[in-house]
Amino acid sequence: MDFLSDHSPEMLPGNxxxxxxxxxxxxxxxxxxxxxxxxxxVVLAGDRRATMGNMIAQRDIEKVFPxxxxxxxxxxxxxxxxVEMVKLFQLELEHFEKVExxxxxxxxxxNRLSTMIRSNLAMAMQGLAVVPLFAGFDVDRGxxxxxxxxxxxxxxxEHGYAATGxxxxxxRGSMKKxxxxxxxxxxxxxxxxxxxYDAADDDSAxxxxxxxxxxxxxxxxxxxxxxxxxxxxxxxxxxRSILERRLEQPDGPRAALL
Amino acid sequence: xxxxxxxSPQQAMAxxxxxARKGIARGRSLVVLQYADxxxxxxxxxxxxLHKFSEIYDRIGFAAAGKYNEYENLRIxxxxxxxxxxxxxxxxxxxxxxxxxxxxxxxxxxxSSAAEKPYEVELVVAEVGVEPEGDQIYRxxxxxxxxxxxxxxxxxxxxxxxxxxxDQRHRDGMTLAEALKLAVQALSRDPNGSEREIPxxxxxxxxxxxxxxxxxxxxxxxxxxxxxxxxADGGSAPTDAPSDIEDDExxxxxxxxxxxxxxxxxxGDVESSEE
Numbered sequence: 001m002d003f004l005s006d007h008s009p010e011m012l013p014g015n016x017x018x019x020x021x022x023x024x025x026x027x028x029x030x031x032x033x034x035x036x037x038x039x040x041x042v043v044l045a046g047d048r049r050a051t052m053g054n055m056i057a058q059r060d061i062e063k064v065f066p067x068x069x070x071x072x073x074x075x076x077x078x079x080x081x082x083v084e085m086v087k088l089f090q091l092e093l094e095h096f097e098k099v100e101x102x103x104x105x106x107x108x109x110x111n112r113l114s115t116m117i118r119s120n121l122a123m124a125m126q127g128l129a130v131v132p133l134f135a136g137f138d139v140d141r142g143x144x145x146x147x148x149x150x151x152x153x154x155x156x157x158e159h160g161y162a163a164t165g166x167x168x169x170x171x172r173g174s175m176k177k178x179x180x181x182x183x184x185x186x187x188x189x190x191x192x193x194x195x196x197y198d199a200a201d202d203d204s205a206x207x208x209x210x211x212x213x214x215x216x217x218x219x220x221x222x223x224x225x226x227x228x229x230x231x232x233x234x235x236x237x238x239x240r241s242i243l244e245r246r247l248e249q250p251d252g253p254r255a256a257l258l
Numbered sequence: 259x260x261x262x263x264x265x266s267p268q269q270a271m272a273x274x275x276x277x278a279r280k281g282i283a284r285g286r287s288l289v290v291l292q293y294a295d296x297x298x299x300x301x302x303x304x305x306x307x308l309h310k311f312s313e314i315y316d317r318i319g320f321a322a323a324g325k326y327n328e329y330e331n332l333r334i335x336x337x338x339x340x341x342x343x344x345x346x347x348x349x350x351x352x353x354x355x356x357x358x359x360x361x362x363x364x365x366x367x368x369x370s371s372a373a374e375k376p377y378e379v380e381l382v383v384a385e386v387g388v389e390p391e392g393d394q395i396y397r398x399x400x401x402x403x404x405x406x407x408x409x410x411x412x413x414x415x416x417x418x419x420x421x422x423x424x425d426q427r428h429r430d431g432m433t434l435a436e437a438l439k440l441a442v443q444a445l446s447r448d449p450n451g452s453e454r455e456i457p458x459x460x461x462x463x464x465x466x467x468x469x470x471x472x473x474x475x476x477x478x479x480x481x482x483x484x485x486x487x488x489x490a491d492g493g494s495a496p497t498d499a500p501s502d503i504e505d506d507e508x509x510x511x512x513x514x515x516x517x518x519x520x521x522x523x524x525x526g527d528v529e530s531s532e533e
Contacts, residue, residue: 003338004345011346087345095341098313099334 004088013085013120027128028057030082032167032199032206033064033074035135035146036179037160038188041223042144044135045192046074047167047200048215049207059207064218066227068093071109071136072220076165078128085116085130106138110147110155118153133164137222144222161191167199167206174198177255185221189230193217193238194252209239274369274376278400281378282324287414288382288462289444290321290407291428292393293437296386296467296475300441301414303462311464313476315340315352317386319466323414324379324400332361332381349473354385358396358404366402376400380413386466386475390430412444420444435490438463442488458485 005012028050035044046063049056057079064074065086073089075082092112097103104112113134120130134147146158161179163171174195183191193209196217200208209216216239219230230238246252288301288310299311299321311321314336322329339360343352361381369376381398397405397413410428412420423444432440442461446453463479470477479487 004342007342008346091341091345095337098337098341101309101312 013081013088013116026052028052028061028079029205030061030063030076030079030165032163032165032171032196032203033076033133034163034168034171034175034192034195034199035074035133035158035161036175036183036188036191036195037144037146038183038185039181040144041137041185041188041221042135042146043185043188043192043219043221044072044074044133044146045189045196045217045219047196047207047217048210049205050079051205054204056207059210059213060215062218064220064229065090066220066229067109067134067136068097068103069226070103070139070222071106071134072222072227073113074133074135074164075130076132076168077130078123081120081123081128082130082132085120085132089113089116103139105140106136106145109136110134110157113147114149114153114155116153117149117151121152124151131164133162135222137224137226139224142224161195163195163199165206167196167203170202171195171199174252178253185223189219189221190238190242193219193235193242197239197242197246198252209236209243211240211243270372271370275401278369278376278378282380282400282413283415285323285325285414287412287416287420287445288321288323289410289412289420289424289441290382290384290395291410291424291432291437291441292390292395292408292430293432293434294390295434295469296465297384297393297395298434298437298441299382299384299462299464300438300445301462302445302456302460304460310462311478313474314357314383315344316349316473317466317475318352318354318357319384319386319464319476321382321384321413322379323417325377328377329379329381332364332377332379335364336361336383354383354394354396358383358398361398362402362404364402365398365400369401380417382407382411382413384466386468388468416447416449419447419449423447434465435487438487458488463487 030050031047033046035042044064048060050058050061061079064072067073067090073086075086093104093109113132117130129151131149131151136145138145146162147155148158148162148164149155161175175191178191178194197208200206214236216232216235219235221228286302288299291298297319299319301310303310308326311319312333314320318340320333320336336357340352340357361383365377368374377400380400383396383398385394387393395407395411397407397411410424412424427440442456446456448454461484463484465477465479466475467477468475
């Protein structure tokens with residue numbers, strides 16, 4: 001990235017002169033991303049909807065990407081800018097690995113992403129914010145970790161679970177009641193899909209599982225074996241089993257009152 | 259004020275070439291061979307930290323003989339060139355030919371510039387194709403010329419003798435174990451004709467394996483996997499057999515970390531990253 005900024009600075013996100021603006025720009029926005037840790041790893045999932053104002057811009061957008069072997073990033077906010085940011089982030093991790101002969105630490109990766117978000121601040125002020133969620137397996141500590149960000153690049157590590165995007169309020173509420181520290185990998189996968197379902201239930205900008213078009217959330221899991229994205233058969237099975245239960249209990253599983 | 263002696267351009271160039279050749283000849287040789295599933299790099303390297311071979315991009319590997327600081331400089335330049343190309347356009351648009359041309363330009367400029375000493379390096383840039391016919395190997399001598407090689411190539415100290423040896427014995431469609439064995443045989447021959455033993459821990463081996471499911475095909479072969487291949491006696495040995503000791507560069511990711519870069523462009527290709 002340093003080389004890029006010397007060599008072709010115009011290619012860096014956030015390095016553009018924008019004309020003065022009246023009103024908000026209409027551009028596709030990605031919506032909800034959720035993540036949860038379990039002993040041995042972390043899961044990161046996102047819904048498939050992109051919205052532009054009150055319109056659905058895309059039904060099957062992908063918002064969760066592997067950053068490298070042991071980490072992934074899910075994006076909420078202006079889709080075009082976010083995808084470019086992720087592309088550059090992936091490139092930078094790979095470049096570092098090839099030049100130095102070693103991978104960046106998870107903290108190092110998280111810090112780098114923080115700087116990249118901050119460099120987009122001027123755009124964020126004009127309504128083109130990018131707010132990712134970064135999750136990875138910390139090889140040194142042997143556990144999954146989640147980092148959330150704000151538009152200014154502020155980074156905070158989340159313990160247990162986290163969500164970002166327009167449906168994050170509902171997703172977080174859902175996970176708050178369902179999350180336990182001793183989840184298995186399979187339970188953690190179900191948890192994040194439940195949370196996405198709840199987010200889609202109450203937030204118009206978040207898409208639920210689309211059975212008719214076979215569009216299901218993107219679900220990824222990172223363990224000591226590295227990054228893995230669930231194939232459609234796996235994610236559709238989780239989504240369908242949840243859907244089945246919701247036919248009886250539309251509000252989903254009930255937590256104990258006391 | 260003294261007048262400098264006149265030196266004819268022919269003489270000046272010959273002297274520089276001589277200087278570079280001597281520098282390269284001091285280093286140990288390395289060989290690059292095609293085998294059925296890809297391209298293998300084999301060299302004698304007592305150091306575990308200073309690599310002679312490295313990954314440039316998905317399908318492109320780099321090998322160098324000569325002065326470490328000079329070829330390391332060129333290697334990093336190559337990684338930058340490839341990464342910038344791939345980011346600007348697409349990962350498929352980074353080719354060994356393009357990279358070899360950039361190296362040729364750089365080496366040629368340095369070689370003919372009177373202000374600098376010529377680089378004492380000889381490079382090999384190799385790209386593994388989808389099919390064996392698509393493999394490309396380019397050798398770049400110190401003066402900035404490009405030689406398109408097929409089958410096998412040797413650079414470094416004893417290169418001529420080793421290439422002759424390899425040319426006679428190398429054939430298409432060798433297994434990795436066979437190619438590795440041939441390479442080690444070639445490297446163990448001394449200029450005076452005698453043979454010596456090179457222990458496995460002094461060998462640096464890397465492959466560009468076209469059968470790897472990941473987008474990044476470069477992989478170092480170390481530790482037990484190397485020992486197993488050396489013992490395999492020319493039999494068939496799977497390249498991607500689970501190795502107990504992995505390289506620390508993490509080039510061996512369980513799923514591709516890179517082929518999703520493409521699906522970010524299309525946005526809709528759900529199953530592209532899973533094998």
